[in-house]
Amino acid sequence: MRIFISTSKYCFKYPLENVTNGGKTTLAKNLQKHLPNCSIISQDDFFKPESEIDIDENGFLQYDVLEALNMEKMMSAISCWMENPGHSAGPAALESAQRVPILIIEGFLLFNYKPLDTIWNRSYFLTVPYEECKRRRSTRVYEPPDPPGYFDGHVWPMYLKHRQEMSTITWEIVYLDGTRSEEDLLSQVYEDVKQELEKQIAL
Ligand SMILES: Nc1ncnc2c1ncn2[C@@H]1O[C@H](COP(=O)(O)OP(=O)(O)O)[C@@H](O)[C@H]1O
């Protein structure tokens, strides 16, 4: 997850990322309930249609790679928000930390996409162990649904590859244990965002 809080003076953006089913959508929505001028952009909304997804030698659709996503379209959505952050923000927004526009970008492949590198206030990465991730994934139905063997044959190996690529990242990422309760995770990130807001407002 990445969070971006914005107006021309105060800009806050927060990316939130994790392995599939790590809980980023849940956390982003919980945060939105507590942050009055908060928008969410979800990477999941930018998957290409099935007909444009590559298939590997095992017949698995290659959904867990950047090429499966229309990232240009997602960047346009982010630019759009930045040009006009938070629909309800007027000049009064700048006087109150509560009303400062905030953008949360949540996705499972954000940190290895170079154009997104520079624009964040804070970056979060939710982790969950293999067994828990596999268990949570088995309860979800995607369109198209996962065929047998998909988690071990595509999803998890792609996640490990992505984590490997992340080892070269130099900016700070806050790692969150995705097995903690929703309330705990919300409270940690909310406090963090509040502090960041107060710091920015004081500048
Ligand atoms: N902190 C948590 N503890 C236990 N289960 C969780 C937690 N957060 C989310 N979940 C569950 O995990 C599944 C995936 O959550 P979701 O937020 O959609 O993950 P993601 O967006 O990372 O794929 C859902 O069934 C959700 O209820």
Ligand SMILES: NC(=O)c1ccc[n+]([C@@H]2O[C@H](COP(=O)(O)O)[C@@H](O)[C@H]2O)c1
């Ligand atoms: N939204 C879609 O079109 C679609 C289709 C098939 C699989 N998926 C899965 O979505 C996952 C990413 O989303 P989550 O992080 O919400 O689980 C990927 O692991 C991918 O395999 C999405």
